[in-house]
Amino acid sequence: MxxxxxxxxxxxxxxxxxxxVNETYFRDAEKEFAKLLSQFETENKIDQELFKMEMKNLPIYGYGVKGFVLSMVEMAIELSNNTVPPQTISNILEIGKKMINKExxxxxxxxxxxxxxxxxxxxxxxxxxxxxxxxxxxxxxxxxxxxxxxxxxxxxxxxxxxxxxxxxxxxxxxxxxxxxxxxxxxxxxxxxxxxxxxxxxxxxxxxxxxxxxxxxxxxxxxxxxxxxxxxxx
The missing domain is CATH 3.40.50.1000 (HAD superfamily/HAD-like)
Known part of the structure; x- marks a missing residue:
């Protein structure tokens, strides 16, 4: 050493x-996202699948809030089998905007x-x-x-x-x-x-x-x- x-x-x-402080906001956002999609899957499963989606998209979007939001949108479409309501997509985008605008x-x-x-x-x-x-x-x-x-x-x-x-x-x-x-x-x-x-x-x-x-x-x-x-x- x-x-x-x-x-x-x-x-x-x-x-x-x-x-x-940064990572705390991502954990909070993941919880919000899981609640939005609770009709399609359990919170634990949503967390697991979102992480997989982030890893798949990392070479494309890189690190940061924007790539995270795009992964949430893609995950919502996939988990809902293309039936996710437009309002839910709007709510996901709002999660990202709140993260970006944090003090x-x-x-x-x-x-x-x-x-x-x-x-x-x-x-x-x-x-x-x-x-x-x-x-x-x-x-x-x-x-x-x-x-x-x-x-x-x-x-x-x-x-x-x-x-x-x-x-x-x-x-x-x-x-x-x-x-x-x-x-x-x-x-x-x-x-x-x-x-x-x-x-x-x-x-x-x-x-x-x-x-x-x-x-x-x-x-x-x-x-x-x-x-x-x-x-x-």
């Missing part, structure tokens, strides 16, 4: 569920930590999702001034991070990524010899869950972003 961060020049932050709720301590770290490090955002939606959230968050660079990625694989580090003109050993997803924010960085710290959120999308042997882990897990400044001092 690497806990020596003396060479770090740039710190990258995931956005959703690292800087601000940005910062994770506790985020701005305090960014203010402290920005005095010593170059800070960036490296996140997945819909470009327009993520730009909107960044603008509404009030955090933009703390970041030197914003990178909204189509995916977070080793190749994506390698391109990012080349763009930033830094070595892997000089980069530290902070995020809530082991699959997207931690393991790819470890695999390219960069640094990563895991800060779990209380709920994780099924697609982002991975099993890791904690005894063999080459990264730190913190309970809160508020622990970062002391760790890096």
């Amino acid at each position: 690497n806990t020596n961060y003396k060479d770090i020049k740039v710190i990258g932050f995931d956005a959703d569920d690292t800087l601000w 940005v709720e910062l994770i506790e301590g985020v701005e305090k930590v960014l203010q402290h770290l920005s005095k010593k490090y170059r800070l960036i955002v490296a996140t997945k999702g819909d470009l327009l939606d993520q730009e909107r959230k960044l603008e509404k968050s009030g955090l933009l001034d703390y970041f030197h660079h914003i990178e909204i990625l189509s995916d977070k694989k080793e190749s994506n991070y390698s391109k990012l580090l080349n763009h930033l003109d830094i070595k892997p050993s000089e980069f530290l990524m902070i995020g809530n997803s082991l699959k997207s924010d931690v393991l790819p960085l470890i695999n390219i010899k960069a640094n990563a710290i895991h800060i779990p959120f209380h709920t994780t999308w099924q697609h982002e869950r991975v099993n890791v042997n904690e005894k063999e882990a080459r990264f730190l897990t913190l309970k809160s972003i508020l622990e970062l400044p002391n760790l890096l001092n």
Whole structure:
């Protein structure tokens, strides 16, 4: 496990569920969707089938609310055998609009930590999702001034991070990524010899869950972003 961060020049932050609340809204939307389609299937079955639809559509629509809404619409048509009422489709679209228009709720301590770290490090955002939606959230968050660079990625694989580090003109050993997803924010960085710290959120999308042997882990897990400044001092 690497806990020596003396060479770090740039710190990258995931956005959703690292800087601000996000996944909670998807869980709420899934419950609303299941209620809308309760005449066709059980809630558990609807949840399972919606996730399958999201995975099928991920290469087409990418990550974010818009792709999620399109998957809900397609799932409604399929589960209802093409009999879903137009009003239900309107209600699904309204679910998506409410998600997009949510106020940005910062994770506790985020701005305090960014203010402290920005005095010593170059800070960036490296996140997945819909470009327009993520730009909107960044603008509404009030955090933009703390970041030197914003990178909204189509995916977070080793190749994506390698391109990012080349763009930033830094070595892997000089980069530290902070995020809530082991699959997207931690393991790819470890695999390219960069640094990563895991800060779990209380709920994780099924697609982002991975099993890791904690005894063999080459990264730190913190309970809160508020622990970062002391760790890096």
